[in-house]
Amino acid sequence: xxxxxxxxxxxxxxxxxxxxxxxxxxxxxxxxxxxxxxxxxxxxxxxxxxxxxxxxxxxxxxxxxxxxxxxxxxxxxxxxxxxxxxxxxxxxxxxxxxxxxxxxxxxxxxxxxxxxxxxxxxxxxxxxxxxxxxxxxxxxxxxxxxxxxxxxxxxxxxxxxxxxxxxxxxxxxxxxxxxxxxxxxxxxxx
Amino acid sequence: xxxxxxxxxxxxxxxxxxxxxxxxxxxxxxxxxxxxxxxxxxxxxxxxxxxxxxxxxxxxxxxxxxxxxxxxxxxxxxxxxxxxxxxxxxxxxxxxxxxxxxxxxxxxxxxxxxxxxxxxxxxxxxxxxxxxxxxxxxxxxx
Numbered sequence: 001x002x003x004x005x006x007x008x009x010x011x012x013x014x015x016x017x018x019x020x021x022x023x024x025x026x027x028x029x030x031x032x033x034x035x036x037x038x039x040x041x042x043x044x045x046x047x048x049x050x051x052x053x054x055x056x057x058x059x060x061x062x063x064x065x066x067x068x069x070x071x072x073x074x075x076x077x078x079x080x081x082x083x084x085x086x087x088x089x090x091x092x093x094x095x096x097x098x099x100x101x102x103x104x105x106x107x108x109x110x111x112x113x114x115x116x117x118x119x120x121x122x123x124x125x126x127x128x129x130x131x132x133x134x135x136x137x138x139x140x141x142x143x144x145x146x147x148x149x150x151x152x153x154x155x156x157x158x159x160x161x162x163x164x165x166x167x168x169x170x171x172x173x174x175x176x177x178x179x180x181x182x183x184x185x186x187x188x189x190x
Numbered sequence: 191x192x193x194x195x196x197x198x199x200x201x202x203x204x205x206x207x208x209x210x211x212x213x214x215x216x217x218x219x220x221x222x223x224x225x226x227x228x229x230x231x232x233x234x235x236x237x238x239x240x241x242x243x244x245x246x247x248x249x250x251x252x253x254x255x256x257x258x259x260x261x262x263x264x265x266x267x268x269x270x271x272x273x274x275x276x277x278x279x280x281x282x283x284x285x286x287x288x289x290x291x292x293x294x295x296x297x298x299x300x301x302x303x304x305x306x307x308x309x310x311x312x313x314x315x316x317x318x319x320x321x322x323x324x325x326x327x328x329x330x331x332x
Contacts (some may be wrong), residue, residue, distance in 0.1 A: 003302065023259075024263075027255070027262075028259075032255070032261065038295050049257075052258050053261050056262035116244065119241055124245075129213075138242075142242040142246075143245070163202055166202050170202065170204070177241075
């Protein structure tokens with residue numbers, strides 16, 4: 001099997017027949033995006049890993065049920081990950097997302113890298129202030145580059161509602177970033 | 191295009207006009223080039239987009255990917271062999287109820303129905319017996 005060039009459909013039919021090599025090939029192809037969505041939604045690398053593992057398990061168990069004519073594999077996977085994340089967020093209701101944020105390893109100590117890290121951290125903080133659905137909307141549209149129709153399908157909403165959600169999400173992030181970069185906001189952060 | 195509408199679209203789709211609705215792109219670009227406020231807003235949106243791209247470029251390292259995949263495979267291998275999974279019936283309650291009713295009806299018919307042996311002995315075909323005899327007044331046919 002030439003796993004690197006096989007289509008998702010071919011690999012999924014092999015996975016449905018119990019082929020672990022095909023499973024690894026699919027994992028290599030899609031795990032990055034699964035992790036990205038999970039981590040953006042949960043704000044925790046450890047929990048994102050758990051969700052990714054669970055999503056892979058579901059991919060294996062439900063491979064035969066996936067219908068390529070109804071949805072792309074990525075859309076199907078995002079929907080699984082999104083639901084798993086929502087379930088986790090429901091379980092930890094009452095726990096501040098800020099507390100769940102984890103410190104990431106520091107990058108090389110060049111000034112530029114530090115500034116970039118600071119910006120990314122600000123972005124993470126801004127994302128953490130969003131509602132889970134807003135975080136998912138931003139991630140699917142700007143990070144995963146899904147079109148509006150597919151992203152709306154993952155979140156189970158109309159396209160119109162999705163645009164509105166995306167607008168509110170981006171506006172909130174922008175306002176948060178702006179506030180962080182003003183002198184009083186910067187002082188509050190440090 | 192008004193400035194307010196431009197800002198609204200900018201706050202939804204970002205600075206990359208390729209993401210914008212096709213019928214709005216030309217007007218938006220024209221406004222950005224003509225209005226200093228529109229341009230300022232567009233540049234701010236571009237800075238946020240750049241940050242999204244930077245964040246997006248951070249890929250999980252190979253060790254992490256391998257660890258997750260191996261853990262998932264371990265769970266898959268350790269799963270007990272599944273027999274018939276009845277849980278799918280819960281997602282189709284109407285179908286399950288109808289199927290149960292049909293099966294219960296058949297069972298009741300076989301257990302409580304009249305003895306067809308005498309009619310079979312008279313040479314009445316089995317299909318006629320099945321379709322006609324059980325119906326109200328079916329006995330009169332013979």
